[in-house]
Each structure stands twice: as structure tokens, then as C-alpha cells.
Amino acid sequence: MISGQFDAVIPMLCVTLAGLVVLLAEAFRGRDERMPIGGLAVIGLLGAGVASYFLWDSNAESFGAVTADNFGLFINFVLVIVGLLTVVISSQTIERDRLPAGEYYAMMLFAIVGMMLMGQATDLLVIFLALETMSIAVYVLTGIRRDQQQSSEAAFKYFLLGAFASSFFLYGIAFLYGVTGTTNIERLSTAIAAQSMSGNPMIMLGTGLLIIGFAFKIAAVPFHMWSPDAYEGAPSVVTGFMSTGVKAAAIAAFVRVFLKGLDPMIADWAPIIWWIAAATMIVGTVVGVAQTSLKRMLAYSSIAHGGYLLAGLVAGNDVGKAAILFYLAAYALTNLGAFGVISLLGSRERANDDLRDYAGLWHTHPGLAMLMTFFLLSLGGFPPTAGFIAKWYVFSAAVGSGYYGLAIIGVLSSVVSVFFYLRIVVMMYMTDRDARPIPAPIPAIAMAALIVSMLGVLYLGVLPTRVIELAQQSISTIF
């Protein structure tokens, strides 16, 4: 590995380069020429994965604002997996909905660059830049179906509210800078600890504004209003990408800022996040019960999962930090799989995401029904899937810090969530199919991607040791 000050950004460079090449390829493509643009994206993502692998344990730093510590690299791995699965599953959507492949993949890759930077940045301003890079690309992806009103509406809503949240975030950074004179996370922590600023109103205000910014990005209650609309309007596979990638990146930055930078005043912010986590779990599951659209249902389920992740953040102990990483990996595979199934069953005219569309799916698409069931069981936290180990891990962290109440709210809300996951299973297995057109055949490669993520979910559920070990290594270097 060449050593230099660029080391820490190599994964991002790989993805950026791939994004630029994709854009060029699209520009020089003949009108009807077909190009394997997705392949370019895959190469870039694999490059990022390999680079992250070689950077493991190196703790490389670039520009004093980006670090390649194991925590960030773990997030990189998750993002690479999210990216690869999304690219493979997207191929069918792009062809079916006649999306501009070049723009689509380029935006996706740029979003991933932003996400990676969020996980690796050690400076509040860089985190903000990363947040914007990611968000703008994701706004575009949300509205990429320009011929659909719903898609544009979703993108517009997302953009307006997102811009608001970003400004809150920036305002928060300004307050923290005003008091401590730094935006570097490490120095922030020392400054707060040294002057024992816990309880200082300016700091509290800044912290609160940061919480709003992050809570918006991970769709935590009460800043979750945008997400069901955006999730429903976006193409299904993009929804899967948003709900896993954006969440992973935002949580990563959230953890780094709060458990490293603002750790000295954990007693001040933990109660706030406790309430947000509890409300997020409850609202996400309870409102999810009332949904009849699968995408909205899973949107609320994603909200609830954000709440479980926040429970790990509230716990604030080592178990919690590692649990968050493990949870992100498990959740990414599972949720992307579920949205992948929805995406494959969609058609150009409509997303086919109504509960009724799934009636009797078992008889027409036994394989997809089985995969979907598997992902739903994992989302519901049943053994032997990744979702179970992840939930156990997070609640274990909460209990370890004495937050029994939060753990109990968590497990009970997961029972409620099982109710609506099972509604889908009931539709697929226990209801007869009415005369609805059966969607086009499923491309083998997308199916293969779903099977891979199913195997991943099973692996994390049955033999989680290796990944737990990685997660523990990831947090040991920085916190």
C-alpha cells in the first residue's frame, strides 16, 4: 500500500472515479447502444472494498479531517455490500422503467461517496459536506422517475425538509464552534472535558440542533414525517438503498460525534435520545400496523429499526457501539433484500406494492415468497436470522447500561412489528391469488443477489462470531 496523506480517502476515490467514468460512458454512448454501465459501478465498489480491506488496522489519516479507522472501514464494508446489491437488483428496474442508466448509477455512486465520508470524517464540517453530498444525490435518485407525479412529489418533499434539517445541523456546528473554538471531534471532546462545559446552554443548544439534524436523516420520531412519502415515491430499489445506506452513514456519524466528541456530556444528551429512541420504536411499529402499502409499511419498519439503533447509542457502552455496527450490517442485508423483492415484483405502471398484490404469491413465485418471508422474519427478529442476533445485541447493550425500560419498550414494539410483517406472510401464503396480472419473469442475476443476501442473513444469524469480533475490533481503536 502506498503511504501518503491520501490513504484514508482511497475507498472514496475508487467510488468517485467509478462515478465519473459512468457519467462519461453515458455521455459517449450511442443512442441505442447498450453498455454494461452497472459493471463499472461494481468495479468501483469492489475497489473501495479491497482498499478498505488493506486499510484495516492502519488508522490512516488524511488532511486531519478524514480517518480510515476500523469503525469507518466497517461502515465502508456495509456500504459496499449495500451498493453492490443495489446495483445488481437495479438492472431490472432500469430496463423496465427506462431510467437513464448513467445518471442513475452515477448518482448512486456519489451518494455512496458521501456516505463513506460520513463514516470516516472526524470534523464536523466535513461531516456536513458528506451529508450534503449524500443527500443531494439521494434527492435526485428519489425523483428519478420524472414521468411519475408521485416520484417528483416525494423528491420535492424530501428535498425541502432535508434542506431544513441540514441547516439545523449547520447551525448546531456553529454553536459548538462558537463555544469550543473547534470543529474537530477529538478536540471538541477535550475542550468540553477540560472546561467541564456540561450544562453550558450554548453547548446544549448546539447539541440539540445536531440531534435534530441526525434524527432527521435517520428518520427518528418526531422528524420522520418525510420518510414514508419519500420511500413510497422512490423506485423500490432506491428505497431499499436509502433506507439502508443513508441510515448506516447517518448513524455512523451520529455515533462518532456523540460518543466521541460529545461523550463528556453523555449525561446531558442521553435522556433526550432515550425519549427519541422510545418514541421512534413505538411510533414506527404502531403506525406501521395501519399501512396497506408494503413500501409504506416497510418505511415505518425502517423508522422503528432506527429506534433500535438509537437504543444502542443511548447505552453508550462498548457493547452498544459494536452492537450498532452489527445491527447495521444485519439490517442492511435484510432490508435491502425485502425491498429487492418488492422491486422485482413491480411493473412500469405501478409498484405493485399493495398488500393485495401479494395474495397467493407463494403459488406464482415460490422462491420470491420464501425469500421475502425470510427477510421479514429477520426484520421481526426471529432466530436463526441476523435480525435476532442484532436485536439481542442492541438490547443487551441497553440492559447493560441499566436501561431496562428501553429494552422492554424495544422488545414489545418488535412484537407489534411482527404483526404487520406477518400480514405480508399471511397474504403470500394463506390467501388465494385473485386475477391480477403476474409480473414479468425475474432476472436470474437479481435473484442471485437476493439469495446472496439471504445467505448473509443466515450467516449472521447462525455464526455471528466473526462479525461480532470485527465489530468489536472496529470500536476498540477509536473510543
Added chain:
Amino acid sequence: MPGLLTLAITLPIIGSLLLLVIPNRDGSKDSLVRWVALGASLVTFAVTLVLWAGYDPANPAFQFVERAAWIPQFGIDYYVGIDGLSLMLLVLTGFLTPIALLSGWVSVEKKVKEYSIFMLLLEASMIGVFCALDVFLFYVFWDFVLIPMYFLIGIWGYDQRIYAAIKFILYTMAGSVLMLVAIIGLSWMHQQMTGEYSFDLLKLYDMQIPAANQYWLFLAFTIAFIIKVPLFPFHTWLPDAHVQAPTGGSVILAGVMLKMGGYGLIRFAFPLFPDAAMSFAPLLATLSVIAIVYGALVAMVQPDMKKLVAYSSVSHMGFVVLGIAAMNVQGVQGASYQMLAHGVSTGALFCIVGMLSDRRHTRQIAEFGGLKSVMPRLTAAMLIITLSSIGLPGMNGFIGEFLIMLGGFKWDPRFVVIAALGVILSAVYMLWMFQRVFYGKVTNDHNIGLPDLSLREWAIVGPLAAAAIAMGVFPNAFLKPMEPAVTRIVERVEPHRPQESIRADAVLPPSVRPKPKPPVPIPVRREVTRISEVQR
């Protein structure tokens, strides 16, 4: 070379994987799938019998222990082993699964492959529940059991199957998740006390948990278990699930799954939290007495045979909890025995009701009558099973209820007086049903010319009836292996009984009150022999 227990857990899983690659053809001719599934379950049964043969009843420790690190970071192991109690429940599971598969041989027509896969997965996870010695592993199996059962009820059940399946899974899961929090809490306590995480049951036994914490943890565990049992007032999921489930599902549900609750109480809730357990025992006993009488009364007025059997389960399982709450050797042995007996009798009852419903597609008592003249063999089988369920001396039901009442009487006679009503009522509702269905003239023309037992049905009722009689005549064969296990658990828990319950001394001021005596070693074996002597 994996040990026998791992083999018992994995054999059904291997069977179900094998089924995955066998092509599925719908229809009752789909015999390859059925035979493979039956074969896998029979081999598993054979393994449980080998375990029984190789089990050393004199050795009180856990046997056939296997241990491998699973998630070493948190001290979670793949740790299995059995004592006599688990052994008997394993044999019961192995015995009932082939019977359940046979009972669906004709009536399950659609998606036979998936049906068989779920049955085998169910068997594997139930075996796992009964031999897990790592609490985390136990919970994994415990929770997984719900999934195949949910599908069995929801896909192959009767009209209201979806409602019943969802109610079943939500109800039981709501109880289980609180247990998960309690399990996590336990491991953290262990970490704080000893510096290392552990989910090892034997290590957790040795932990001195402050009484205040015990209450919450005990409640969390116990609610999970008594929902499963199910104890009044948590029983409402059971009639729905039983009535809507396909016959095979009902057999497993009543025969094995309810026992998971009783097993959990004996293995986990009571010995882990003895102080809390002993102070909650009177409450549990009260609830179980209510369950016994209430279940019997409700069973009496059911027009639907399957529902009648379901409510009779509530009543019979009430006895199990009463025996456990008494927490003396007779009580707990009786409870364990009653679980086995109930598994056999109720499994058989569901099978026979299933046979009637296969023939007539109804389970209403009023639709039948005078079947004795039409189906004399089935009637004879039903009579044996009815008597065993009532608890006729010489049959399996008697031993369990007798021991429970004996143990209960030693502890607090008031409970037993009311519980005895349940014994009488069970004779009322079972015999009354028998009379209305089988005796008299054939009143309904549809019943004329119904075929008697087929060869397959002989293969179902034969072993069940034989087991019911054998368990009644040779109770020691079943009680003896359980004895050391039960004694050990009772010796752990009994000394924690609050002093107030020593009623004779309660009037004395604490200063002069005699110290509670150490548990008297009770000569169990002699007691038991006496019962069999009584029968002779």
C-alpha cells in the same frame, strides 16, 4: 463425530433439507415426500430411544453433554445435555412426531412437501428446547418453534386459521420477549459478579441474585412459560389455535409444545429464582386450580369435540402447574409425569377426533351418535384413550394426577380439595362426549357405513393406546429416570420457602420460631412403588 443429542437435533433438519430437493407433486399420491419425512422422524425417534437406553438413572448430573463455543465474546455456547426430565420429553417428542405426520397422511393434500418440512423443523426445535443448557440457546430454540407452528396453523388449518395463527404467535411471543430481556439481565448480573459473561445454566444456578431482582426476573420468565402452558387467564390463544390447526399440528401443539411451558418452569423459573418462586407459588397454585375447574367446566359445554379436548388440556395442564407450585418431590414428579401422560392422551384424542373429522368433515358432537355400531374398533380405541385421559387407575393419567395431589396435599390441602373437583369433572365431560358420540342409535344417516380404522390409523392409535396403558402399569420405568433430576431441583428450591407458610409455627413470634428444617430427603422410590402396588 457429533454426539447423540446433536444428532437428534440435526436429523429432522437434514430430513427437511432432503425434502427440499425432492420434487413436489401435489395430491395425496405424493408418497415419496411423506415417506422421507416419516423416515426422518422415525430415525429421530430411534435416536431418542437410544438415548433412553444409554441413560444412567443413577447419575444425577446432566448426561450426553456436548459443548462448543458459539459466540465466545458473550460466553454463549452450544451447550446441550439431558437429565431424566429432558430425556422423557425428548422421547415424547420423538414418539409423537411420526404419529402427527401419519395423522396428516390423507387429510393434508396441498403442499405436502412444505407441510412435512415445517413438521420436521418443529421437531428439531422442540428437541433443542428440551436439551439446551445454555439459556441463550434455549431461547433461540424456544422462539424458533413459533415459526413452523405458525405456518402449520395458518396454511393447513381450518376456516379461521389466519386469525388463530396470528393470535397464537403474537400471544406467545409477547410473553417470550420479556423473557429475553430477563435472560440478558441475568447474563449482565453474572458479568458484574464474576467478571465474565455467561449464559451457562449451571453457572447461573449458582448465582446469588438479590431477592428484589429475583421478583422481576421470575415474573418475566414465568409469564413466558405460563402463557405456553397455558395457565388461566393466559389460555385464550389455545382453543383457537387447537381448533384451527390441522390434526398433526394439534397433536404436536398439545402433545409437546404445551410441555415446553411446564418444562421451563421446572428447569428455569423455579431453580433460577427460588426466593421469588416460593413466594409466588401460592398465586400460581391459585391460578392453576382456577384453570383446572374452569377448563373442565368450559369443556363440558362445548359442542365441538376439538374444542372440548382443547379446554380439557387447560384443565389437565393446570394440574401440572399445581404440582410444580407444590415444589416437593411428589408434586414435581407428578407434574413431569402428567406432562408425559397428557402428551400421549391428548395427542391420541386429537388423532381420533381428526379421524372422525376426516370422514365427516365436521367435529360437532351433535352430528354424531351411535358410532359404536358403525366403527367398533375406533370406538374401542377411543374408550381406552378416554379412560386414560380421565385418569382411571391403571392408565397413564392416574399416576400423574395422584402424585400431584399427594404433593399438593403435603403443601397445602386447600388447593387439592378444589383440584379434585377437576378429576370428577373430567370424567363428566369426557364420558358425556363419549356417550353422545358413540352410544345409542345412529341418528344421522351420514354416519351409516363410515369405514372403520384403516391400517394407517391402526399405526396411529395402536402405539398411543399401548403407551397409555404401559405408562399406567409400569410408571417406574418413566419415573425412575426423572427422580434424581426432580430431587435435585426440589432440594435447590424448597429451602427458600418463606417461613410464613410453615403454618403451625406462624403464630409464634419470630424469635422463638424454630428454624426451617433442612429439606427432608423423601424416599421417593418407595412412594412410587406403593402406587403401583395399589393398582395391582
